[in-house]
Amino acid sequence: xxxxxxxxxxxxxxxxxxxxxxxxxxxxxxxxxxxxxxxxxxxxxxxxxxxxxxxxxxxxxxxxxxxxxxxxxxxxxxxxxxxxxxxxxxxxxxxxxxxxxxxxxxxxxxxxxxxxxxxxxxxxxxxxxxxxxxxxxxxxxxxxxxxxxxxxxxxxxxxxxxxxxxxxxxxxxxxxxxxxxxxxxxxxxxxxxxxxxxxxxxxxxxxxxxxxxxxxxxxxxxxxxxxxxxxxxxxxxxxxxxxxxxxxxxxxxxxxxxxxxxxxxxxxxxxxxxxxxxxxxxxxxxxxxxxxxxxxxx
Ligand SMILES: NC(=O)c1ccc[n+]([C@@H]2O[C@H](COP(=O)([O-])OP(=O)(O)OC[C@H]3O[C@@H](n4cnc5c(N)ncnc54)[C@H](OP(=O)(O)O)[C@@H]3O)[C@@H](O)[C@H]2O)c1
Numbered sequence: 001x002x003x004x005x006x007x008x009x010x011x012x013x014x015x016x017x018x019x020x021x022x023x024x025x026x027x028x029x030x031x032x033x034x035x036x037x038x039x040x041x042x043x044x045x046x047x048x049x050x051x052x053x054x055x056x057x058x059x060x061x062x063x064x065x066x067x068x069x070x071x072x073x074x075x076x077x078x079x080x081x082x083x084x085x086x087x088x089x090x091x092x093x094x095x096x097x098x099x100x101x102x103x104x105x106x107x108x109x110x111x112x113x114x115x116x117x118x119x120x121x122x123x124x125x126x127x128x129x130x131x132x133x134x135x136x137x138x139x140x141x142x143x144x145x146x147x148x149x150x151x152x153x154x155x156x157x158x159x160x161x162x163x164x165x166x167x168x169x170x171x172x173x174x175x176x177x178x179x180x181x182x183x184x185x186x187x188x189x190x191x192x193x194x195x196x197x198x199x200x201x202x203x204x205x206x207x208x209x210x211x212x213x214x215x216x217x218x219x220x221x222x223x224x225x226x227x228x229x230x231x232x233x234x235x236x237x238x239x240x241x242x243x244x245x246x247x248x249x250x251x252x253x254x255x256x257x258x259x260x261x262x263x264x265x266x267x268x269x270x271x272x273x274x275x276x277x278x279x280x281x282x283x284x285x286x287x288x289x290x291x292x293x294x295x296x297x298x
Contacts, residue, residue: 010036010054012154013066015082016099017044019129021072024098024158027133029053031157038062060086063093068151072098076105080112091117094147096155098123098139103169110143110168119147122168124175125158132158140178142170185217191254191263198257224285233279233286240287241280244271 010033014025017039028035029051037045038056045055056062063069063086073079079099083090095118097109106122113120121143131137137159141148148155148163155161164170189210196206220237227233247268251261274280274290282289 010034010066012036012068012070013038013056013062015039015059015062015069015071016073017048018072018074020098020125020132021070022048023129023132024070024072024125025053026051027157027159028154030133031154033154033157036062036065059083060089063089066093068094068096068154070096070098075099076101076109079109087112087116094119094121094144094151096121096123096141096151098125100124100175101172103172106142106168106172119144120168121147121151122171124171126175126178127159135160138162140164140171140174142166142174143168187263188267191259194259195250195254195257198259227283227285228288233283235281235283237284239281240271240274240284243284244268244275244280247271 012028012033013036014021014028015038017025017037021039022044025035025037025048029048034054035048035052036054036056037048038059038061039045042055045053049055054065056065059082063083069090071079071083073082076097076099079097083095090113095113097106097120110120110122121141123139123141125132126138126140127136139155139158139161141155141161142164143166145163145166148161152161152163164174189207192210193203193206197203224237247264250264251268254261254264270287270290274282274287277290279286279289
């Protein structure tokens with residue numbers, strides 16, 4: 001393919017057909033979009049070709065054939081190594097990078113893409129692979145608002161595409177923040193299952209009751225985010241001191257049953273630090289001060 005040759009056969013190209021890239025390509029195909037795929041190990045394209053995908057013979061061909069180029073690779077270095085040699089082909093296209101990385105890497109890749117005349121969207125798949133293609137699968141994007149607006153219908157085949165803003169670094173910021181948040185909830189859940197299990201409770205039975213409890217927990221987020229914005233922490237949901245004492249009961253009960261206490265001790269240490277730095281009588285969202293100021297006990 002020569003430098004001046006320009007033909008577009010596909011709506012979207014997907015480069016990298018690992019677990020995630022394969023699901024992305026499947027979702028585009030299911031939505032009826034002409035989809036070109038490329039993967040280092042060519043055999044991984046076979047099942048997608050059977051579903052109607054076009055198999056590009058090279059990375060360059062994959063880039064040249066679509067106005068929307070989606071990459072999903074292990075890291076940004078791999079993305080740079082693969083796209084670097086074909087960078088001139090990106091001109092006039094939109095590069096969507098669903099590779100996990102840091103805010104700094106996203107900013108630097110956006111600048112690199114702009115230097116080659118491409119619009120850039122950084123993105124992150126927030127619902128693992130299992131929900132991809134369903135409306136509840138959250139995908140966050142940041143970068144060129146124009147690129148997002150023009151390709152939104154195609155990106156919506158992946159799930160629920162949310163544009164976070166023009167700063168390309170926002171997607172990895174949300175990605176890591178939401179990952180940490182999900183792990184906080186899951187770590188609490190795993191500990192709770194173990195504690196309930198020590199009383200003979202079946203994990204599925206516990207999960208059913210825990211799921212009923214979650215709407216209350218998520219309802220606190222809107223209210224507490226307002227408190228954080230205002231810098232005012234009423235004790236409507238209990239004080240830091242009261243919760244610190246309750247967390248100690250959880251540690252003691254867990255220890256008495258021979259369970260690991262890593263999870264409640266971690267939360268307990270945050271609450272204790274908040275008490276020690278003068279936030280004991282604040283509402284629980286007051287721990288934000290301990291986190292943001294990195295406050296330490298004297
Ligand atoms: N899987 C998930 O649940 C999930 C969820 C959210 C985000 N992500 C992110 O999505 C990205 C991809 O993850 P994945 O789970 O799809 O990974 P994966 O299953 O391990 O696939 C990795 C892909 O990268 C390709 N690759 C690796 N090194 C390469 C190189 N040097 N040159 C060319 N291609 C290379 C592999 O090609 P070969 O087939 O030739 O090895 C394969 O297509 C990661 O950044 C991950 O953090 C994944």
